[in-house]
Amino acid sequence: MVEPASMRDAATNLPAELTNFVGRxxxxxxxxxxxxxxxxxxxxxxxxxxxxxxxxxxxxxxxxxxxxxxxxxxxxxxxxxxxxxxxxxxxxxxxxxxxxxxxxxxxxxxxxxxxxxxxxxxxxxxxxxxxxxxxxxxxxxxxxxxxxxxxxxxxxxxxxxxVAPLTVPSHGEERTTPLRQYEAISLFVDRAAAVVPDFTLTEDNRAAVAAICRKLEGIPLALELAAVRLRAMSPHELAEHLTDRWELLTRGSRDAPDRQRTMAACIEWSFELCSEAERDVWAYVSVFTGDFELDAAQGVCPSGDDSGDDDACAQLPDVLLALVDKSILAAEVQGGRTRFHMLPAIRQRGISRLRERGMLTQLRRRHRDFYVELSRRTQREWVSPRQIDLIVRLRREQGNMRTALEFCHQEPGEAEPGLRMGANLLEFGLAEGLFRPGRVWFGRLLAQAPEPTATRALALRTACWWATMQGDMEPARELLAEGTALATELGEPVTTLFEQTAGFVAMFSDDPARAVELFESALTGFRSSGDISQTTHTLVLLALVHTFTGDLDRALACHKECLGISEPAGESWYRSYSLWIAGLATWAAGDETSAIELARESLRLKRAMAEKLGIGLGLETLAWIAAPHDPRRATILLGAAQNQWEAIETSTAALPGLFSYHQRCIDVLRADLDAARFDELWREGAALDQAAAIDYALDERPPSRRRDIGRKTESATGDNLTRRETQIAELVAKGLTNKDIASTLVISKRTAETHVEHILTKLGFTSRIEIVRWMSDRPESADTESG
The missing domain is CATH 3.40.50.300 (P-loop containing nucleotide triphosphate hydrolases)
Structure with missing residues (x-):
């Protein structure tokens, strides 16, 4: 079963903390x-x-x-x-x-x-x-x-x-002072217990632990790297080892600030304690940007013929786990896949090793080749049950793909693989909508590879589609003209691909008759060549144009044929659009009940893919259908759809045939609702996050306000404030400073400050003015404690 690619909480994308946060x-x-x-x-x-x-x-x-x-x-x-x-x-x-x-x-x-x-x-x-x-x-x-x-x-x-290093005890303090009050000690003990479960701070090891933390100057990353060594050393041995080797490790960086030398020395020490295979893999995976997965690491690691030693790559899964154990890599499971991450400071040591060995360009090329192959696999398996997995994977890999394209742009003679990558991602680009950066890359790489190759033709095709989707029609027509001329020289199947592309441009140019003619011709060619993916794609486009022209029988026939291909194949993206178009056609034919079910079925697929354009279209369509008999619901749905349009910087106005539906809906609602009520309902819809908007559209739960929109009324009830905090909040609302509050209540200024900080945290506020507003909205409070 495919795991839905639903977006995280719309209010945040903060990465999960993989280890405990200590101190500060x-x-x-x-x-x-x-x-x-x-x-x-x-x-x-x-x-x-x-x-x-x-x-x-x-x-x-x-x-x-x-x-x-x-x-x-x-x-x-x-x-x-x-x-x-x-x-x-x-x-x-x-x-x-x-x-x-x-x-x-x-x-x-x-x-x-x-x-x-x-x-x-x-x-x-x-x-x-x-x-x-x-x-x-x-x-x-x-x-x-x-x-x-x-x-x-x-x-x-x-x-x-x-940001200062964590606090450490001065020399000798460990004999008389509770060590847990020092943040560096707490962090080291926490990380030590994670790698040696029975590790505790004892009378026997407290002096050694204090010495380790002092030597590492309370630097968190250094402490984490050192704690891993307790698998093989006692605290006493570790402290002694640091003392014996530290001067040697800091040589060569005497111009760096002391603590930067300490950090560099700690990384170098970790590097020296790795096996040769671990050092090699550390260097190889340093070419990744951010996260990477096992198959990507396998693609990047050179074979024995390339490196002269294939031990590291032959044992790659074990070596990666060893690097995780040593805190060189962090591992996190996302969507059932393990992704590895390396901090920038550690990554630079790996890059240095590649430079020393003259392997950096070779590894960057292998990195690029892996992502070119991933793009090819995406195109090849687009009509398959793996489609959503591939979409989610490519979303995770955007940083690495940008790095691969940078290599193609910066390295002489390497532009064509970058064009191939872009050409392969036409459908993913349509689904994800990153047209602006994609077109920038095409502009750079097309200028570097002017040869009239099939790769250039396919790149021109993808660039044309993306320009068209942006409504940038003049550049789109220029790309189409060059691509069509090149396709004439290259012949089939490129010629058919450009017939389809010309139809796409005609559809966005408000020339539906010409679009139908070109799509029909392209469809014949794709059927003849057995190109299942483009056959399905063209059927979706034809269904849409037929719906615009009112030829509903032909639109529904295209939809039926599309489902006949996409459903058995386990494909989702073409099918979701075909269902949406069938909903429009069925609604136009007068069958509102079936239209709603088709639109909702499409929206469910779009939710699984987290595709904002399709979600926006689904919400809009259900609003159009509801408008004549349920203006409240229709207006809320339009407001919710607006969130999607703002995020993807487009609207139904991008396609003339769709915009007429939107305008008619607005006219109906304006006739039924006064301006104030319309605006109120629109704002209610706009206050829904994506998940809540879809739930409402599908009737899976009633409309609820976006979690964080309502946070100040939901979390700021005051029920979790103590009587003293409520009293201080009232004084803040009267305009008293912390010094005034301290004087009034006969407490220290620092105590007053602490109370105000707790109030802000409990209520989810960031400033005193929010306390003032909140207090003014509350009913009269009960008598507060005195003294």
């Missing part, structure tokens, strides 16, 4: 206080000190304080600042369907949202990040930004928080 309570409160007072907070510090973990924990604790949630963007593997806006847009769930620039799309999307954006590892893109963040903060009043970087962005209003 005061720092977390400081950062949250800074975010309540400043719209830009930057966590600075050297690599390995824990900036990312702190940012993630603070973001998780503040999640309910933002109407539109928290979004996390990892920038560590992004090398080209030109892709920064698109990377952020992707993390926000946006799709580059419009022809606007990515920064303009971001501004438009964020302008009306209240959201916390976490930008992680910004230092290598600091200038580009600063420019974009400045633009967003100036134009999006509900946006707050939390960044991690080795240096500040240096923007006006930025609050900079330097």
């Amino acid at each position: 309570r005061a720092e977390r409160n400081d950062v949250k206080r800074s975010l309540s007072e400043s719209r830009l907070v930057t966590l600075t510090g050297f690599g390995g000190v824990g900036k990312t973990r702190l940012a993630l924990r603070v973001a998780a604790e503040l999640r309910r304080a933002f109407t539109d949630g928290v979004r996390f963007v990892s920038l560590g593997e992004l090398n080209d600042p030109a892709w920064l806006p698109d990377t952020i847009a992707t993390a926000l769930g946006m799709q580059g369907r419009s022809t606007r620039t990515a920064p303009a799309s971001l501004v438009e999307y964020l302008r009306r949202r209240e959201l916390l954006l976490v930008l992680d590892n910004s230092e290598h893109l600091v200038e580009a990040v600063a420019v974009l963040v400045d633009t967003l903060l100036r134009t999006c009043p509900g946006l707050r930004v939390l960044t991690t970087s080795r240096e500040p962005l240096r923007l006006r209003g930025e609050s900079v928080h330097t």
